[in-house]
Amino acid sequence: MLRVIMCQNMNITSIQLHIINEDKLKAFATLTIEECFVIRDIKIIRGHSGLFVAMPAKKGKDGVYRDIAHPINQSTRSELEEKILIAYQEQSKALNEGPKPPIVHDINSESLNEIKVAQ
DSSP: OOOOOOOOTOOEOOOOOEEEOHHHHOEEEEEEEEEEEEEEEEEEEHHHTTEEEOOOEEEOOTTEEEEESSOSSSSHHHHHHHHHHHHHHHHHHHHOOOOOOOEEEOOSSSSSOEEEEEO
């Protein structure tokens, strides 16, 4: 078995959001890593203790939902959740200020400050 560990310095290059704003489901996110790997259908959900990120899942024949793609350690999960939730909060704030084009969050490994409006 080949074992490769790439979690350190993972470069999330883009987060795209589709705001839903239903009672519990707030948005869908698409995450791009290193401009070469995409994870779609990440959900942002409002739970009892606030917002959380749910990775894409598929219902098995036994009725149990299993993640299709997910971080394999807590530090990677925390990094993904933090960046996705920051992008969601920024886009939600922008939407509350009035109608604007959708925002694509271009992210480098050091900051979330490079945000551009999708053309």
